[in-house]
Amino acid sequence: MTWNEFVWFALPAMLLWIAAGTLVYTKIQRRLIDLLMLAGIAVFVLFIVGMWISLERPPMRTMGETRLWYSFFLSVIGFLTYKNWKYNWLLSFSSLMACVFVCINLFKPEIHSKNLMPALQSIWFVPHVTSYILSYALLGAATIASFIQIKKQSKGLADQKLYQLMDNLVYAGFGFLMLGLLMGCVWAKEAWGHYWSWDPKETWAFITAAAYLMYIHMRLRRWHPTFTLWLLPIAFILLMITWIGVNYLPSAQGSIHVYS
Incomplete structure (x- = not known):
């Protein structure tokens, strides 16, 4: 997995997160919202794991790599706190912010070396x-x-x-x-x-x-x-x-x- 494939994981993850953050204000079943959010997280994790294997090191060296983790943790924490506290806006805003940092990585790709x-x-x-x-x-x-x-x-x-x-x-x-x-x-x-x-x-x-x-x-x-x-x-x-x-x-x- 290389940085060139990031777009094919980033776009589906963002679409799933945005869908969950939008549908949370409707009368749709909460289980579907949970599935959308978890599916987006799973897609994003798949890229991080693939990149880790490809680089043969933890993808935590460059600013772009740390933004990957920030988007991941923000989406996870937003989902968990939403499940516990039931604030719809918390899921929406955390999903939005996760997407913002994903977009930064899309528009500002960085060179990722295997070397540490x-x-x-x-x-x-x-x-x-x-x-x-x-x-x-x-x-x-x-x-x-x-x-x-x-x-x-x-x-x-x-x-x-x-x-x-x-x-x-x-x-x-x-x-x-x-x-x-x-x-x-x-x-x-x-x-x-x-x-x-x-x-x-x-x-x-x-x-x-x-x-x-x-x-x-x-x-x-x-x-x-x-x-x-x-x-x-x-x-x-x-x-x-x-x-x-x-x-x-x-x-x-x-x-x-x-x-x-």
Whole structure:
């Protein structure tokens, strides 16, 4: 499986996800919606597995490869949280966001090499990247929920059940974020001899973690509910800078985290 075949898996997966996200607002049987969503996930997983076999390494090295995992985790988390919390919009928005990142990969294909630089040939490579991308998907879902809650709160209709959903997503996402960070520290010690170097990627990772920790603290204290809600979109922007934006900073070009 090569990147050239991606379109033949991406398009069916997106059509299935969009169909599920649209039909969820109709009176159609929920079982059909579940099947559509799961079928889209299965098609997408088939490409990831095929690419893993073709590359003879985990497809987690380039930005395009991590976007594959982000689309996958976002669709899975959106589906699971929808099944548990019964919010139709959560399935729709998570499906839409998964499709957005799939489209980015379609319009901006990248060269994928089988080779891994020595620093990436570590047992920490897969769990570190997986933990981070999973946290990004969880925190992305929490951000979607925060926008809905902000709208409700502006009308004096704050949803306590939605607060519970947001908090659970943030707790889980923050847990995986810190797990990925700690594994990265151990990996860095093995690869470069030190746990932390304060390069641009690490600095922004610290800022992002601090923003989510601030949200958790303020929610537990019940301080300034409106400002606390807006912390999630702000924190997610910081997360996107950490994941994608920092790679374009001039100071990051010599970073140990730039592998492409």
